[in-house]
Amino acid sequence: MFALITLDKKDFLEWMRSIEAKWQKRWKEAGVFEPKAEESKVKYFLTVPYPYTNGPLHIGHGRTYTIGDIIARFKRLTGYNVLFPMAFHITGTPIIAISERIANKDAKTLDMYRSYISSYVEDREKVEEILESFKDPLKLATFFAEKVQSDFEALGYSIDWRRKFHTGEPIYNAFVTWQYNRLRKLGVVAKGEHVVTYCLLHKQPEGEDDIQDADVNPVEILEYTAIKFKLEGSESSLLASTLRPETLLGATNIWVNPEAEYVIVEFNGERLIISKKAWVKLTHQHVESDIRILGELKGSELIGKTVESPLGQKLLVLPAAFVDPGNATGIVYSEPSDAPYDYVALIELKANPHLLGAYGVDGRVVENINPIKIIEVLGIADHHAKAVVEKYGITSQLDDRLEEATREVYKEQFYNGKLIVDHPDFKGLSVPEARDKMKKKLISDGKAMVFYELNRRAFCRGGGEIIVAKIRDQWFIDYSAPWWKDKTRNLINERLEIIPPKYKKAFQDVLEWVEKRPCARKRGLGTKLPWEPDWIIESLSDSTIYMAFYTIVHKIREYRIPPEKLIPTFFDYVFLGEGCAEEISKETGIPVELIEEMRKEFNYWYPVDHRHTGIPHISNHLTFYLFHHTAIFPEDKWPRIISLNETVIREGAKMSKSKGNVIPLRDIARNYSADLFRFYIASAASLDSVLDWKQKEIELVLDGLYRFTNTMLQARSIEGEIPSDFYGRWFASKFRKIISDSRKSMELLEVRDYVQKAFYHVMNLIEQYRDLVGENYLKAVKYISEDWLIMLNPVIPHLTEELNELLGGGGFLSISEWPTGSRYWEDEESEVLVDSLFALVEDVRKILEVLKKPATKAVIIVAPEWKREALRLYREGKGMKSIIEELKSNYNLRGRELEIVETVQTFSRNPNEDVFKTSSRREYEVLQYSVNFLERKTGLKIEVLWEDEARARGIPRSEKAQPLKPAIYVD
Numbered sequence: 026m027f028a029l030i031t032l033d034k035k036d037f038l039e040w041m042r043s044i045e046a047k048w049q050k051r052w053k054e055a056g057v058f059e060p061k062a063e064e065s066k067v068k069y070f071l072t073v074p075y076p077y078t079n080g081p082l083h084i085g086h087g088r089t090y091t092i093g094d095i096i097a098r099f100k101r102l103t104g105y106n107v108l109f110p111m112a113f114h115i116t117g118t119p120i121i122a123i124s125e126r127i128a129n130k131d132a133k134t135l136d137m138y139r140s141y142i143s144s145y146v147e148d149r150e151k152v153e154e155i156l157e158s159f160k161d162p163l164k165l166a167t168f169f170a171e172k173v174q175s176d177f178e179a180l181g182y183s184i185d186w187r188r189k190f191h192t193g194e195p196i197y198n199a200f201v202t203w204q205y206n207r208l209r210k211l212g213v214v215a216k217g218e219h220v221v222t223y224c225l226l227h228k229q230p231e232g233e234d235d236i237q238d239a240d241v242n243p244v245e246i247l248e249y250t251a252i253k254f255k256l257e258g259s260e261s262s263l264l265a266s267t268l269r270p271e272t273l274l275g276a277t278n279i280w281v282n283p284e285a286e287y288v289i290v291e292f293n294g295e296r297l298i299i300s301k302k303a304w305v306k307l308t309h310q311h312v313e314s315d316i317r318i319l320g321e322l323k324g325s326e327l328i329g330k331t332v333e334s335p336l337g338q339k340l341l342v343l344p345a346a347f348v349d350p351g352n353a354t355g356i357v358y359s360e361p362s363d364a365p366y367d368y369v370a371l372i373e374l375k376a377n378p379h380l381l382g383a384y385g386v387d388g389r390v391v392e393n394i395n396p397i398k399i400i401e402v403l404g405i406a407d408h409h410a411k412a413v414v415e416k417y418g419i420t421s422q423l424d425d426r427l428e429e430a431t432r433e434v435y436k437e438q439f440y441n442g443k444l445i446v447d448h449p450d451f452k453g454l455s456v457p458e459a460r461d462k463m464k465k466k467l468i469s470d471g472k473a474m475v476f477y478e479l480n481r482r483a484f485c486r487g488g489g490e491i492i493v494a495k496i497r498d499q500w501f502i503d504y505s506a507p508w509w510k511d512k513t514r515n516l517i518n519e520r521l522e523i524i525p526p527k528y529k530k531a532f533q534d535v536l537e538w539v540e541k542r543p544c545a546r547k548r549g550l551g552t553k554l555p556w557e558p559d560w561i562i563e564s565l566s567d568s569t570i571y572m573a574f575y576t577i578v579h580k581i582r583e584y585r586i587p588p589e590k591l592i593p594t595f596f597d598y599v600f601l602g603e604g605c606a607e608e609i610s611k612e613t614g615i616p617v618e619l620i621e622e623m624r625k626e627f628n629y630w631y632p633v634d635h636r637h638t639g640i641p642h643i644s645n646h647l648t649f650y651l652f653h654h655t656a657i658f659p660e661d662k663w664p665r666i667i668s669l670n671e672t673v674i675r676e677g678a679k680m681s682k683s684k685g686n687v688i689p690l691r692d693i694a695r696n697y698s699a700d701l702f703r704f705y706i707a708s709a710a711s712l713d714s715v716l717d718w719k720q721k722e723i724e725l726v727l728d729g730l731y732r733f734t735n736t737m738l739q740a741r742s743i744e745g746e747i748p749s750d751f752y753g754r755w756f757a758s759k760f761r762k763i764i765s766d767s768r769k770s771m772e773l774l775e776v777r778d779y780v781q782k783a784f785y786h787v788m789n790l791i792e793q794y795r796d797l798v799g800e801n802y803l804k805a806v807k808y809i810s811e812d813w814l815i816m817l818n819p820v821i822p823h824l825t826e827e828l829n830e831l832l833g834g835g836g837f838l839s840i841s842e843w844p845t846g847s848r849y850w851e852d853e854e855s856e857v858l859v860d861s862l863f864a865l866v867e868d869v870r871k872i873l874e875v876l877k878k879p880a881t882k883a884v885i886i887v888a889p890e891w892k893r894e895a896l897r898l899y900r901e902g903k904g905m906k907s908i909i910e911e912l913k914s915n916y917n918l919r920g921r922e923l924e925i926v927e928t929v930q931t932f933s934r935n936p937n938e939d940v941f942k943t944s945s946r947r948e949y950e951v952l953q954y955s956v957n958f959l960e961r962k963t964g965l966k967i968e969v970l971w972e973d974e975a976r977a978r979g980i981p982r983s984e985k986a987q988p989l990k991p992a993i994y995v996d
């Protein structure tokens with residue numbers, strides 16, 4: 026045992042680490058987090074998505090899992106039978122891609138994985154051996170799965186590890202096989218032509234999970250309208266793309282990038298000019314057509330030429346640096362009235378017309394090009410693009426803020442814009458109506474086509490460029506089926522609780538736009554598509570209802586049921602109650618009782634009461650989680666609560682491998698401590714704020730835990746009851762309130778507030794009590810110690826278990842009960858009166874500051890009861906006249922009407938409900954009782970008088986005494 030009280034902080038941290046390992050071992054040996062299905066107990070099934078095991082996890086992941094664990098532990102203390110399981114996700118291509126790079130001796134990958142392994146394994150030879158084994162993707166996946174488990178254990182997570190599995194295991198494959206057979210019967214899995222994100226390097230569709238940063242910066246497929254502009258004197262057309270085809274009505278010219286490479290291609294019998302990069306995309310979006318390159322040219326060669334638009338406008342081709350050959354077709358038309366980019370490019374060219382000389386074009390041609398107003402938005406008289414560009418102060422077409430300006434105009438016009446053109450087909454239409462109409466018209470006339478492009482440049486984790494491709498014969502899930510959307514909409518709108526509630530809108534939005542989505546690939550780890558086994562179900566599609574598997578997987582293992590017996594009818598019965606247990610037993614050889622037992626387990630634990638994860642999961646995983654549940658399970662098995670937390674940054678900067686500022690979870694138990702980490706994560710930010718990891722703040726948290734621990738240990742040998750005087754009653758009553766307030770905060774998942782109350786508010790309370798009573802304060806600490814430790818157990822489980830034991834408590838705090846608080850006095854009057862003592866000390870100090878002369882004595886003057894009575898009457902709504910009358914008849918106040926008026930007026934300026942919880946007699950008693958305390962805190966001789974006594978002695982301003990605001994006279 027360390028002699029704790031004399032420990033310095035460095036040793037304290039080491040001591041924390043040593044007790045953490047000890048308690049983790051004890052919890053494990055006693056199986057305290059391995060719940061049984063017990064009908065008599067109310068269950069709480071909490072899940073956090075299983076981690077992807079292609080490498081070690083870092084503190085960003087740690088935030089989500091720690092919050093999950095704090096919730097699990099809190100629910101356990103409030104009487105629930107909590108199931109908190111965990112598994113590992115290995116599905117898809119990323120792990121295979123790493124294995125391949127390791128097999129190919131890719132130096133960067135080898136270095137990275139060598140360093141990952143070295144953080145767990147010391148022996149250098151062993152490290153190389155393990156690295157070598159990673160050529161087998163399953164070895165890589167299971168190595169990190171094991172390490173993630175040990176990291177989680179080292180953080181004290183209360184996980185039931187009997188239920189762990191990974192998504193490459195045959196028993197899991199059997200489960201997903203069942204799921205996909207069900208989905209296919211429902212008609213939501215189909216094969217067909219599909220637009221997908223596609224990797225040019227790996228030549229296959231790749232989704233969010235494969236694309237770099239797609240979880241934080243989503244990749245979306247946009248549908249451009251590519252419009253043909255006939256080049257005069259040629260058979261070719263320039264293909265200019267736009268997201269706003271209605272603006273063709275206001276087109277003034279064409280922009281090309283003079284430096285970019287363009288090609289003339291033959292496409293369906295037509296000759297089109299597009300950027301060379303666009304050609305690659307076009308071939309992937311029209312695999313059925315043979316798109317040949319007929320010739321190449323530089324953008325500069327097109328400048329000065331004239332084209333004719335589908336509406337018959339004759340337009341000049343002009344140069345613009347902002348045109349990106351890598352975006353859509355690499356050519357745009359200019360509509361400077363509504364497009365900020367076009368407006369700025371035009372202004373720049375007008376200011377430097379001589380630049381056109383380089384292309385053999387007379388600079389004067391730009392003089393006649395002016396924005397044409399075609400869209401009216403109420404409140405904007407000028408050209409909309411001009412107004413916004415001037416507001417932002419943008420002067421260059423390469424200014425990044427043009428993106429934001431564009432979005433602003435687009436949004437405003439989308440909702441509030443009206444077409445004010447002469448064209449009979451478009452006049453008076455709203456912007457979205459005009460957009461759809463123009464697009465349909467141009468396409469049906471053969472004057473335009475759809476061109477797909479991403480909302481941003483994107484690369485896969487293996488470095489391949491991602492484009493949009495159209496795939497034939499792709500298996501996809503059709504989330505747009507109306508019956509399915511209706512059911513899921515009903516779940517989100519009517520049933521599901523989302524915390525913090527502000528994220529509900531995001532769920533509703535995703536629900537409306539989600540459509541078809543590829544669900545299988547030709548490569549990767551995972552489960553084969555049951556009816557076409559050369560396809561593998563991809564990672565966002567095999568992770569939607571696996572929480573159901575947690576409810577029975579430990580039984581499958583316990584009874585060693587082999588995967589081939591886990592046939593679809595088995596799951597039909599266990600999860601849906603369909604079919605007949607006897608027949609399934611006959612077919613599989615699994616005993617009927619066992620099948621019934623698993624059915625019971627599922628029925629007890631399901632649905633998932635609560636799923637907690639990070640905000641980036643809303644648009645993919647969580648949405649699919651909801652959809653698949655509504656498709657497969659009856660309503661009473663649908664998810665109930667989803668809660669979310671924001672991400673983690675470090676010292677103000679995003680964490681990234683390239684910056685080298687990532688803190689792996691592995692380092693927490695080694696360089697910090699589990700409880701220190703947990704406490705910091707819980708207290709540093711509310712769930713909906715980004716958590717900025719700051720070393721300085723962690724030191725402060727460590728200080729706090731150190732003080733807390735020492736206070737507890739000092740109280741260890743204290744004997745005797747807490748006195749029932751004003752102070753003892755004040756302390757107990759305040760603590761009683763904190764018990765219920767901190768519980769309320771946790772129930773609302775205001776985890777930060779919970780730590781503020783349960784830890785810092787109690788620490789302050791103890792400090793104040795010490796101020797009042799001196800060293801006797803430890804009696805109060807001892808008095809609350811057990812309850813206080815329980816309240817803090819969810820956030821610092823190891824430290825609280827240890828202190829409980831050191832203070833003589835037995836058993837596991839982690840499975841005890843949240844205190845009811847009923848053993849503490851409930852005494853609001855003492856709370857208010859002792860609180861106001863501290864306020865009084867502050868008031869005296871302020872007076873001394875203003876006085877600037879040495880003082881020796883202060884008289885505290887207490888207001889008489891009639892003043893409280895006046896305020897009571899005022900609060901009842903009585904008028905001043907009747908207040909005065911009533912008081913004059915009950916008290917002897919003749920000639921003191923003005924004082925009554927002043928008392929009421931002072932109060933009405935700054936009403937304080939606490940006044941009505943107290944009596945004047947008690948106020949006087951507490952002050953008398955506290956003369957010592959007041960003298961100690963102010964350094965003055967203190968005398969407490971009733972107002973009437975003070976007046977009789979002629980002490981000035983005595984009549985200013987108010988209820989809870991005694992008058993202070995300093996001598």
Ligand SMILES: [Zn+2]
Nearest residue numbers: 224227485489
């Ligand atoms: Zn790729």
